[in-house]
Amino acid sequence: MKTIPEYGRPYEDILKELDAFSADDPAYKDNKTWSLVYYKDEDYTHFLAESYEKYMSANGLNPTAFKSLKRFENDIVAFTAELLHGDENCAGCVTSCGTESCMLAVKTYRDWGKAVKGIRHPEMIVAETAHVAWFKGAEYFGVKVHTVPVDKDWKIDIRAVKRKINRNTVLLLGSAPEYPHGIIDDITALGQLGRKHNIPVHVDACVGGYLLPFMEQAGASLPPFDFRVDGVTSISADIHKYGFAAKGCSCILYKNLDLFKYQCFVHPDWPGGLFASPAFLGTRPGGAYAAAWAAMQANGRQGYIEMAKQTMANAERMKEGIRAVKELEIIGEPQCSLIAYRSKDPYQVNIFAVGDIMQEKGWHIDRLLHPDGLHAMITCSHTDVIDAYLQDLQEAVYAVRGKPCLAMQGEAATYSTVGHIPLKGIVRNTVLNTFAQSYEVSKGLIDIADSATLTGNAKADKLIQKLIMRDIKRPGFAKNLVSGVKTAGCVGLSLTATGVATAILRKKRNKR
Numbered sequence: 001m002k003t004i005p006e007y008g009r010p011y012e013d014i015l016k017e018l019d020a021f022s023a024d025d026p027a028y029k030d031n032k033t034w035s036l037v038y039y040k041d042e043d044y045t046h047f048l049a050e051s052y053e054k055y056m057s058a059n060g061l062n063p064t065a066f067k068s069l070k071r072f073e074n075d076i077v078a079f080t081a082e083l084l085h086g087d088e089n090c091a092g093c094v095t096s097c098g099t100e101s102c103m104l105a106v107k108t109y110r111d112w113g114k115a116v117k118g119i120r121h122p123e124m125i126v127a128e129t130a131h132v133a134w135f136k137g138a139e140y141f142g143v144k145v146h147t148v149p150v151d152k153d154w155k156i157d158i159r160a161v162k163r164k165i166n167r168n169t170v171l172l173l174g175s176a177p178e179y180p181h182g183i184i185d186d187i188t189a190l191g192q193l194g195r196k197h198n199i200p201v202h203v204d205a206c207v208g209g210y211l212l213p214f215m216e217q218a219g220a221s222l223p224p225f226d227f228r229v230d231g232v233t234s235i236s237a238d239i240h241k242y243g244f245a246a247k248g249c250s251c252i253l254y255k256n257l258d259l260f261k262y263q264c265f266v267h268p269d270w271p272g273g274l275f276a277s278p279a280f281l282g283t284r285p286g287g288a289y290a291a292a293w294a295a296m297q298a299n300g301r302q303g304y305i306e307m308a309k310q311t312m313a314n315a316e317r318m319k320e321g322i323r324a325v326k327e328l329e330i331i332g333e334p335q336c337s338l339i340a341y342r343s344k345d346p347y348q349v350n351i352f353a354v355g356d357i358m359q360e361k362g363w364h365i366d367r368l369l370h371p372d373g374l375h376a377m378i379t380c381s382h383t384d385v386i387d388a389y390l391q392d393l394q395e396a397v398y399a400v401r402g403k404p405c406l407a408m409q410g411e412a413a414t415y416s417t418v419g420h421i422p423l424k425g426i427v428r429n430t431v432l433n434t435f436a437q438s439y440e441v442s443k444g445l446i447d448i449a450d451s452a453t454l455t456g457n458a459k460a461d462k463l464i465q466k467l468i469m470r471d472i473k474r475p476g477f478a479k480n481l482v483s484g485v486k487t488a489g490c491v492g493l494s495l496t497a498t499g500v501a502t503a504i505l506r507k508k509r510n511k512r
């Protein structure tokens, strides 16, 4: 087992080693990443780092201790409220990330439902495209999720939402935009439903909160997505995304203090002292607040508007370029900077295999499921790499065309498996095992391509692979098998796979 060094080492050596660690990381400074990072340039990064450093040791745990941090927080909340058309009654706080903001909303509305409506078994309604943070929040806080489909425009299906509303509903969620395809849900329709049934409506603008307002101010016409919509009760917006702050800064805002109070935690008689906290974290990193505040001062409204214009110009070029590849299509009609694209004929061009080749060419791209696709979160910094990206994409499609078996190699195999195998329980267990094991003290990095071996049994894996290939050829085939399609031979095949896999899992469980 590794151990902490016995004696301290010179700073210089350690700093060199830190640099060496990043050798295999995505090349974000060359703008090769299409998610995860919002990078402007070295000057700006050093400025943020300096701002961060000034408050690195300051702790926002007790808001009365570091008055500086409370001032930053007040400013960030007020600036964000103004951007999202909140009024003086708005209340909110800074959080560590979008996930924290989303999960806090789940907790808030669970407690609101109990206090105001006496709801003991809370339920929430989200689109299948809602960020995974909402599912995580629901699991952590014991709120039942109704996942509704999207409509033909890839927006939350309002009719399906209506059908799921009942007396236990404590939250309706819309995204502006959703992460997978960059589509803005119909927030107005959700607001109307919220008003009609007295149900809170949260807008997840984690990704759009610091982009959409500036797009509008630059003249773009967008559907209403913020507090201008009657019925919207809260919004989350991440400053560490399109606000170009240092990592660790999001903001959650409620329409009024009455709602925000359900988010706060107070424990007045703790032996450690009177305790009150607005969010999840105990110690709250002062550096992140300072850097976010500094980012807003450095960019200013006009700076963000210029960045939004450049982002939109880049997104348009990307969309045009992808549309020019005849084998590909954009999913839906994304209105801002996130786009998803897929293969028109998955058997001819496996999109995950295209992703693998793009990765070999040095691009860091996210994969999407249901439908299979590739993703790009475009920023103002991508201007100079878009032509190279599109050229590589065309080459990748050309290399993959007519080779469906590539779906079973590399990372493509993992994604094809996860996306197409109907045995979701097995997939979940396999991913859970691989993931959890990577946190064992003796383990190292996660290799996602490893998860392609589902059951660890060659025979069962082969059967599963067969199912996947058929599903790619005829989408939905594998799913139909398990839901009881009447073809006797096919049912036999699926049952064998299920049987073998279940037996293996049982054996593994017994061994433990």
Ligand SMILES: Cc1ncc(COP(=O)(O)O)c(C=O)c1O
Pocket (backbone or CB within 6 Å): 097, 098, 099, 100, 102, 131, 133, 175, 177, 178, 179, 204, 205, 206, 207, 238, 250
């Ligand atoms: C719509 C949406 N909500 C929430 C999140 C979660 O944000 P974070 O990764 O900062 O936790 C994201 C992240 O991309 C997102 O796109």
